[in-house]
Amino acid sequence: xxxxxxxxxALVEPGHGHKEFVHKAKPRYxxxxxxxxxxxxxxGETADSWFPDETQVITTTNIIDSRNVTxxxxxxxxxxxxxxxxxxxxPDYHIPADRSDYIDFPDDLRYEKVKQxxxxxxxxxxxxxxxxxxxxxxxFLKTATPKERRLCYRTIEQLGLDYAAVYCxxxxxxxxxxxxxxxxxxxxxxxxxxxNEFGDDDSPLRLLTIxxxxxxxxxxxxxxxxxxxxxxxxxxxxxxxxxxxTKQTESTVKSIYADVERDVADALDVDVDIDRxxxxxxxxxxxxxxxxxxxxxxxxxx
Numbered sequence: 605x606x607x608x609x610x611x612x613x614a615l616v617e618p619g620h621g622h623k624e625f626v627h628k629a630k631p632r633y634x635x636x637x638x639x640x641x642x643x644x645x646x647x648g649e650t651a652d653s654w655f656p657d658e659t660q661v662i663t664t665t666n667i668i669d670s671r672n673v674t675x676x677x678x679x680x681x682x683x684x685x686x687x688x689x690x691x692x693x694x695p696d697y698h699i700p701a702d703r704s705d706y707i708d709f710p711d712d713l714r715y716e717k718v719k720q721x722x723x724x725x726x727x728x729x730x731x732x733x734x735x736x737x738x739x740x741x742x743x744f745l746k747t748a749t750p751k752e753r754r755l756c757y758r759t760i761e762q763l764g765l766d767y768a769a770v771y772c773x774x775x776x777x778x779x780x781x782x783x784x785x786x787x788x789x790x791x792x793x794x795x796x797x798x799x800n801e802f803g804d805d806d807s808p809l810r811l812l813t814i815x816x817x818x819x820x821x822x823x824x825x826x827x828x829x830x831x832x833x834x835x836x837x838x839x840x841x842x843x844x845x846x847x848x849x850t851k852q853t854e855s856t857v858k859s860i861y862a863d864v865e866r867d868v869a870d871a872l873d874v875d876v877d878i879d880r881x882x883x884x885x886x887x888x889x890x891x892x893x894x895x896x897x898x899x900x901x902x903x904x905x906x
Contacts, residue, residue, distance in 0.1 A: 608742065608767040609633045609697065609812055611876040612868040613662065613833035614861070618644050623654060624849035628857040630658040632865070632876070635814075635833045638663045639675065641693045642684065651694045658880075662742070662833075663695040665702040666771050666814055677701065677724050678731075686724075687731040690739055699742045699769050699814070700728040707748055707774070718752045722759040729763055742769050742812065747790045750797075757801045766809055770794065773815040787816070788824050795828035817864075819871035830874050858882075 613633040616622040618640045626634055634655060641663050644654055651661040665686065678685040690698050701724025705717040721744055729741045745756045745768035760768055775787040791811065798809035810830045816822065817834030847860050862881040869876035 608740070608810065609660070609662065609831045610869075610874045611831055611872065612817060612865045613812065613831055615815075615817075615833055615835045618647075618654075621849050625847055625857065626654075626659055627656050628849055628852075628854040629847070629861040629881070630656045630858070631861060632658070632660065632880075633662060633831075633833075634659050635662045635664055636695075637667050638665050638686065638689050638693075638698075639667050641695070642675075642689050645684075645689065645692055650692065651696070660696040662697040662699065663690065663693065664699040664769070664814065666699070666744075666773075667702075677727050687728055690728065690732065691735060691737060694737075695739055697740050697742050698728065698732075699744060700725045702744060702771070705746055705748065705752070711749065714748060715752055715755075718746045718748075718755055721746070722755055725759055726762065741765070742767060744768065745770050745794060745809075745811070747794065753794070753797065754801070757798065760809070761802065767812070768809060769812045769814050771814045776815070784821055784824075787821070791829055792826050795826035798828070817868065819867040822868060823871035825872070827873070830872055832868055832872070 609632075611632065613635050614626070614629075614631045615635045616626055617636070641651075644650070651663075655661050675689075676683060676685045677687060679688050684692075686700065701721050703717040703721045703724070705714045705721070707714075709717070725741065725743045731737075732739050732741060741763065743756070743760050743763060743765065745760070746752045747770065756768070760766075770791065772787055775783045791813075794809070794811065802809065809828060811828050812831040812833065813822070813825070813829060815834050817832045822829060822832050847857050849857060852860075858881040862878050865876055865881070866878050869878070
């Protein structure tokens, strides 16, 4: 498998407190929604300037519908396109071209949305290759029907990849209650089905869960799942509510996030260098900044 994210991926936003968090904890991976990356671009920031060197940055297009439909794939003459954000912000990874594909959509409409996502993914990947950008595409893998999944498998295979992202928020926030058993069943199906699609009993496809960081859930997931992203972790509420960057020292922030990393890595049975957080520790005298900017905070699952 090519080098892709494993273990915990911290979802962050462009507030001062989140910037303080990433510079104190220096997480291995951080995920930022691309309209937030666009906001930073407008403020003159890039992934290199806003994040510490130790953190690999992932941008993702799974955002609320009203923002999703307004950002084109390419510059349309008056609005910066998705590829422009990738080119100018410079993330290490990008999850492209998401389109809403709700389960209650008619089958033909949902398939069209998935098709748009896959075509957009290929378009973004081609631009990245043509521009020789140092950004790796991570495609979405949709779960609703065999027809939609086959379309995703074909796209992933066309890109020559063995890694994909699965959006999980709908299993927690669709109004039907928390459907963890359904999520785990769908992840198991993807692991088994992808092995058959790619002709490998050991499944060449590895998965990143978007909006699912709970060790309790991830420990029950199939071995194909090797990374999870989000802000919350089970009843401890994860790094987002356990860490107060403006009131805690750098060593405390590192220690709390190291525990998150350790718990997620143990749940997924992946190797993570937890000692890096001790090695990175510096003095406890980091200056305070404003607390987490709560405006525009998105509802994340677990």
